[in-house]
Amino acid sequence: MMQPTHILVGLRRTLEPLDRVLLVALLATLSLGLAIQYSASDTSSDVTLQHAHRIAIGLLAMLVVAHIPPKHLRRWTPAVFGLSLLLLGLVLFYGTGTGTRRWLPLGPATLQPSELLKITVPMMMAHLLGHSPMPPRFLRMLAALLLLGAAAWLVALQPDLGTATLILLVGLSVLFLSGIRLRWFIGLGGLAGISLPFAWQHALYDYQKDRILAFFNPESDPLGSGYNIIQSQIAIGSGGLHGKGWTHSTQAQFDFLPEHSTDFVFSVFAEEFGLLGVALLIALYLALLWRMVAMSDAGSSLYGRLLAGGLGLSFLLHILVNIAMAVGYAPVVGLPLPLMSFGGSAMISTMIAFGMIMAIRRSALTRPA
Amino acid sequence: MTILRTRARTGDDARRIKHRLHQLAGFGSVALLVLLARVGWMQTTHTEHFAALAAGNHLRQVPVAPPRGLIFDRHGSLLADNNVQYGLSLMPSQIGDMQATLERLRKLLPVKERELRHFRNQSRQRSYEASMLKPNLSEREIARVAVHLHQMPGVHLEAYPSRRYAYRQATAHVLGYLSAISEQDRKRIDLRHYRGMRRIGRTGIEHQYEPLLLGASGLLQAEVNSRGRILTQHDRQAPVPGANLILTLDAELQQAADEALAGMAGAIVAIEPHTGDILALVSAPGFDPHLFNHGIDAETYRKLTYNPKRPLLNRAVQGRYAPGSTIKPFMALAGLATGHATLDKRFFAGPHFKLPHYSRPFRDWKDEGHGWVTLSSSITQSCDVYFYALAHRMGINAIYDHLQPFGLGQLQQLDLPGERSGLLPSASWKRQQYGQPWYPGETVNIGIGQGYLLVTPLQLAAATATLATHGIRMQPRLLRAHNAGGVYTYIEPVMAERIALENPAWWDAVAAAMVDVVHAPNGTARRSGANAKYRIAGKTGTAQVINYGAERPDSEDLPAHIRDHSLFIAFAPAEQPRIALAVIVEHGGHGSTKAAPIARRLLDNYLLRPP
Numbered sequence: 001m002m003q004p005t006h007i008l009v010g011l012r013r014t015l016e017p018l019d020r021v022l023l024v025a026l027l028a029t030l031s032l033g034l035a036i037q038y039s040a041s042d043t044s045s046d047v048t049l050q051h052a053h054r055i056a057i058g059l060l061a062m063l064v065v066a067h068i069p070p071k072h073l074r075r076w077t078p079a080v081f082g083l084s085l086l087l088l089g090l091v092l093f094y095g096t097g098t099g100t101r102r103w104l105p106l107g108p109a110t111l112q113p114s115e116l117l118k119i120t121v122p123m124m125m126a127h128l129l130g131h132s133p134m135p136p137r138f139l140r141m142l143a144a145l146l147l148l149g150a151a152a153w154l155v156a157l158q159p160d161l162g163t164a165t166l167i168l169l170v171g172l173s174v175l176f177l178s179g180i181r182l183r184w185f186i187g188l189g190g191l192a193g194i195s196l197p198f199a200w201q202h203a204l205y206d207y208q209k210d211r212i213l214a215f216f217n218p219e220s221d222p223l224g225s226g227y228n229i230i231q232s233q234i235a236i237g238s239g240g241l242h243g244k245g246w247t248h249s250t251q252a253q254f255d256f257l258p259e260h261s262t263d264f265v266f267s268v269f270a271e272e273f274g275l276l277g278v279a280l281l282i283a284l285y286l287a288l289l290w291r292m293v294a295m296s297d298a299g300s301s302l303y304g305r306l307l308a309g310g311l312g313l314s315f316l317l318h319i320l321v322n323i324a325m326a327v328g329y330a331p332v333v334g335l336p337l338p339l340m341s342f343g344g345s346a347m348i349s350t351m352i353a354f355g356m357i358m359a360i361r362r363s364a365l366t367r368p369a
Numbered sequence: 370m371t372i373l374r375t376r377a378r379t380g381d382d383a384r385r386i387k388h389r390l391h392q393l394a395g396f397g398s399v400a401l402l403v404l405l406a407r408v409g410w411m412q413t414t415h416t417e418h419f420a421a422l423a424a425g426n427h428l429r430q431v432p433v434a435p436p437r438g439l440i441f442d443r444h445g446s447l448l449a450d451n452n453v454q455y456g457l458s459l460m461p462s463q464i465g466d467m468q469a470t471l472e473r474l475r476k477l478l479p480v481k482e483r484e485l486r487h488f489r490n491q492s493r494q495r496s497y498e499a500s501m502l503k504p505n506l507s508e509r510e511i512a513r514v515a516v517h518l519h520q521m522p523g524v525h526l527e528a529y530p531s532r533r534y535a536y537r538q539a540t541a542h543v544l545g546y547l548s549a550i551s552e553q554d555r556k557r558i559d560l561r562h563y564r565g566m567r568r569i570g571r572t573g574i575e576h577q578y579e580p581l582l583l584g585a586s587g588l589l590q591a592e593v594n595s596r597g598r599i600l601t602q603h604d605r606q607a608p609v610p611g612a613n614l615i616l617t618l619d620a621e622l623q624q625a626a627d628e629a630l631a632g633m634a635g636a637i638v639a640i641e642p643h644t645g646d647i648l649a650l651v652s653a654p655g656f657d658p659h660l661f662n663h664g665i666d667a668e669t670y671r672k673l674t675y676n677p678k679r680p681l682l683n684r685a686v687q688g689r690y691a692p693g694s695t696i697k698p699f700m701a702l703a704g705l706a707t708g709h710a711t712l713d714k715r716f717f718a719g720p721h722f723k724l725p726h727y728s729r730p731f732r733d734w735k736d737e738g739h740g741w742v743t744l745s746s747s748i749t750q751s752c753d754v755y756f757y758a759l760a761h762r763m764g765i766n767a768i769y770d771h772l773q774p775f776g777l778g779q780l781q782q783l784d785l786p787g788e789r790s791g792l793l794p795s796a797s798w799k800r801q802q803y804g805q806p807w808y809p810g811e812t813v814n815i816g817i818g819q820g821y822l823l824v825t826p827l828q829l830a831a832a833t834a835t836l837a838t839h840g841i842r843m844q845p846r847l848l849r850a851h852n853a854g855g856v857y858t859y860i861e862p863v864m865a866e867r868i869a870l871e872n873p874a875w876w877d878a879v880a881a882a883m884v885d886v887v888h889a890p891n892g893t894a895r896r897s898g899a900n901a902k903y904r905i906a907g908k909t910g911t912a913q914v915i916n917y918g919a920e921r922p923d924s925e926d927l928p929a930h931i932r933d934h935s936l937f938i939a940f941a942p943a944e945q946p947r948i949a950l951a952v953i954v955e956h957g958g959h960g961s962t963k964a965a966p967i968a969r970r971l972l973d974n975y976l977l978r979p980p
Contacts, residue, residue: 134382173393179385234426237411237419254427254592271423275412282405286398293394297387305383309390316397323404327411 017066017362019295022354025287026339030055032269032281033340039247040261040268047342054344058351065355070304070363073356074127081124087113088154095158102158112345114155114163119349121151121167122310125174130303135179144175161208162333169317174310212331228264231257232326235267243274261342263334266326285319295361304360311353430605431591432565434530435584438611440544440574442620443646443849447535449544454531455511456504456663461492463523470521477513478503487666499525504663531662536620538655539627542683543618543785543847545573546658571661574614574847576786581851584611612853617646617846625974626651629967633957636684638830639950639971642940644862645843647783648948648975652684686788689823690953693910694751694960695938696818698836698879700759701744703771705875709762710744712878718742722757724810731757731813748882751893751909753817760816765807768815769795774868775832776842777824783845791828794821819913829951833938837946839876840868880906884943894937897965903976904943907968909960910936932956937964941972948975
C-alpha cells in the first residue's frame with residue numbers, strides 16, 4: 001500500500017545529490033553532443049547509440065559519485081592517484097593506439113588512463129594543498145609539483161603532449177588556488193621559458209614539431225600538417241550565421257575534416273548550426289562553469305573547494321584549448337571538447353568530475369549548522 | 370581561541386580560493402568570449418570566403434571528353450570510329466610487393482618483356498599515378514584477371530577510349546593516328562580545348578582536321594570526398610561530339626591498292642579527274658595505326674623508325690621520285706605548245722642522242738634505236754632519243770614554264786600534313802642553289818624524266834588527271850564533306866589551274882598515244898591492257914636509281930636495292946575518264962612489269978565494280 005511512496009522516497013533520495021541547475025545545463029549540452037555525433041557519423045545509428053550509451057553510463061557514474069561524501073574521496077585520494085599512475089605506467093608497456101600508446105585494453109572496452117588522471121590530479125593536488133593555513137609550505141608545494149611533474153611526464157611519454165600540458169596546467173591552477181605567491185609562478189614561468197628551446201631540441205617528436213609549426217603557418221603544408229587547421233576553419237567559416245543545418249555538414253560528410261567526431265567536433269557543430277548555435281553552446285558552457293564555481297565557493301572543506309575549483313578549471317581549459325585549436329588559435333592537440341566529443345573515457349571522467357562537484361556541494365548543504 | 374583562530378584562518382583560506390577561482394574563471398570566460406568573437410568574425414564577414422573554399426573542396430568540375438568525330442569514305446563506309454578498350458593498370462603506391470604482384474599477373478596473362486620494361490619506365494617517372502602494364506586486353510583476359518582483382522590491391526582494369534581504324538594499315542598514312550598530348554603540343558595548342566582529353570591527332574587526316582574532329586568538352590559537376598572519389602554527379606554542360614568527316618576516299622579501292630603493294634615499297638594515288646577527289650592514297654609498307662592508340666613503347670617505335678623501308682613515311686605525298694618516262698606525255702604537250710614538236714613530223718631515232726661538244730652519248734633504252742618515229746609513236750614505244758632531242762630544242766626554261774602548270778614539282782595543297790614539293794628545275798633555280806650555270810646536257814636528261822626532276826606520286830597522279838580533263842587541273846582533296854550536329858557541309862571542288870592549248874586536239878592526240886601504250890601491239894604496257902573491258906590511257910616509266918652513264922645494265926639483273934623504280938600513270942576509261950592514277954613500285958624494275966599490272970587491277974576494281 002505504501003510501496004509507491006517508498007519508491008518515490010527512494011528515488012528522491014537517490015536523485016537528491018544532483019544539482020538541478022547543473023543537471024539541466026548538462027543535459028542540454030549532452031543533447032547537442034548527441035545530435036552532432038549523429039550528424040558527424042554520417043547519420044550512423046550505431047555510432048549515435050554508442051554515444052548515447054556512454055552518456056547513460058556517464059550519468060550513472062555521476063549519480064554514484066555524487067553520493068560519496070568528500071571526506072571519503074579525500075581519504076581515497078592517494079590510493080586512486082597511485083592507481084592512475086600505475087595504469088599510466090602499464091599503458092606505456094601494454095597500451096595500444098596508432099603511433100602512440102594511449103589506450104589500455106580492458107576486457108571488451110579500452111581505457112584511456114590519461115583521462116582518469118584529469119580527475120585524480122586535481123584530487124591529489126587538493127589533497128596535498130588543502131590544509132590550513134594556506135598558502136602551503138615549500139615542501140608541500142615541492143611534493144605537489146614533483147607528483148604533478150611525474151604524472152605529466154608519464155603522459156608525455158605516450159606521447160600525448162596536449163594532455164600532458166593540460167594536466168600540468170590543471171595542477172598549476174590548483175596550486176594557484178591554494179594561494180601560492182605569484183612570484184613562484186613568475187619563477188616557474190621563467191624556468192619554462194628557459195627550458196623551451198631544450199624541449200624543442202630533445203623532447204619533441206617530429207610530428208609534434210610539425211603540428212606546432214603548422215599552427216603558425218598552416219598554408220606551408222596545406223595537405224600535411226596544416227590540413228586539419230585549414231579544413232577546420234573552412235568548416236566553421238562556411239557555417240555562417242545560421243549554419244548549413246543539422247546533418248548538412250559537407251566538410252564532415254565528404255571527409256575533408258579529419259577527426260570530425262572527436263577533436264574537431266566543434267567545427268562540425270559550427271558548420272551545421274552557425275554562429276547562433278555556437279553562441280548557445282558557449283552560453284551553456286559558461287553556465288556550467290559558473291555553476292561549478294558557485295558550487296566550489298559553497299564547499300565545506302578546503303579540499304572540496306580546491307577539488308571543485310580544479311575540476312571546473314580543467315573543464316574550462318579543455319573547452320578553451322579545443323575551440324582555440326578549431327578556430328586556428330592553438331596548435332592541433334588531441335584534446336576532446338567536453339560533453340560533445342566521441343570518446344568513452346573522456347565522457348565518463350567528465351561526468352565523474354561533475355558528480356564530485358555535486359558531492360562537494362551536497363556536503364555543504366547537509367552539514368549540520 | 371585556537372579553534373576560533375583556525376576557523377578564521379580557514380575562512381580566509383576559503384575566501385582566497387574563491388577569489389583566485391573567480392579570477393581564473395573570469396579570465397577564462399573572457400577568453401571563451403574572445404573565441405566566440407573569432408567564430409563570429411569567421412561566420413559573418415568572412416563566411417563567403419570560407420563557403421567558397423568548402424564548395425571548392427567537394428565540388429569538382431570534371432571535364433568530359435567528347436566523342437571524336439567519325440571518319441567515313443565517300444560511300445559512307447566507316448573508316449575510323451571510337452571504342453573502349455581495357456588495359457591492366459597498376460598503382461605503385463598501393464602495391465606493397467611489386468615483384469610478387471607482377472609475377473602473379475604474369476601467371477594470369479602473357480606479359481611481354483618489353484611491356485614490362487615500358488611499364489617500369491612509366492611507373493618510375495610517375496609513381497603517384499597508375500601506369501598501364503598491358504593495354505588492349507581480350508575479353509578472355511579481362512575475365513581471367515577480374516576474378517583475382519580483389520586479392521591484388523592497386524591492380525585495376527582501366528577503360529580507355531581508343532580509336533579503331535576499320536581498314537587498319539591500308540589507311541594508316543592517310544588517316545594518321547592519335548597519340549598522347551606531348552610537351553611540345555602543350556606549347557602549341559590551346560589546352561582549354563582539350564580538357565578531359567589525353568590524345569591529339571598526330572598525323573594524316575586525324576591531324577589535318579583535328580579542329581573539326583575534336584568537338585568540345587563537356588562539364589560534369591561532381592561531389593567528391595577527400596580521396597577524390599566521385600559520390601554524385603550531374604551534367605552541367607554536355608560535350609559536343611566532333612564533326613564526322615566524309616572523305617573522298619573509296620575504301621574498297623584504298624584496300625585493293627594496299628593489297629596490291631603488299632610486300633613492296635611504293636605508293637599509289639588515284640584521283641577522280643573532274644573533282645580532284647583522292648580516291649586512294651596508299652604508301653607501302655604501312656603500319657598498324659592501333660599501335661599508337663595507347664602509347665607505343667619505345668622499342669616498337671624504334672623498330673618502325675629504323676626500318677630501312679621507313680614504314681612511317683607517307684611516300685604518296687612525301688616520297689620524291691624521278692618520273693622517268695611517265696614525263697613523256699607532258700613533254701609532248703610542252704613541245705606541241707612551244708612549236709618544237711608537231712604531230713605529223715617524222716623523226717629518225719637512232720640508238721643514242723649526241724650533244725655537240727659532249728663526248729658522252731645519251732643512250733636509248735632500246736639498244737638498236739626505234740628508227741622512224743612520230744610524236745605519238747615515241748610515247749607509245751617510249752622512245753628516249755625523241756625526247757632527248759625535244760628537250761634539247763626546248764631548253765630548260767621552256768620546259769619549266771610548260772610543266773609547271775601541271776603541278777609537277779609544286780605543292781598540291783592537299784589537305785594532308787607533310788606534303789613535299791619535289792623539284793621542277795630551272796636555270797635560275799640552279800644558279801640560286803649551286804651558283805652554277807645550267808648545262809645543256811642536264812636539259813636532255815629532263816626529257817626522259819631523269820636528272821634534277823623529282824615528283825611525288827600525288828603530283829604525278831594529279832598531272833595525269835589534268836591530261837584526262839584536257840587541262841583542267843583540280844585541286845586534289847581528301848575531305849568531301851563534314852557533318853557536325855546534323856549540319857552537313859559539302860565542300861565544293863576547287864580548280865587549281867586551267868591549261869589552254871592553242872589546238873585542243875593535241876590533248877586527244879597525246880591521249881590516243883597513251884591508249885596505244887596499253888592497247889597497241891607495240892605499246893610498252895600492252896600486257897596490262899589485254900582483255901580490258903574499257904580503254905586505258907597509260908604511260909610506263911622506269912626511273913634509274915643509280916646513274917650508270919653510257920652503260921645501262923638490265924635492271925632485272927641488279928640487286929634489289931639499286932634496281933630501277935617501276936612507274937605507271939593512267940586514266941580510264943580513256944573516252945570519259947573517271948579515274949586517274951599513279952603507281953610507283955620502288956626497285957620494281959621496268960614500269961610495265963610491276964606498276965602497270967597493279968594499275969590494271971585497281972582500274973578493274975574501280976570501273977568494273979557491280980553498282
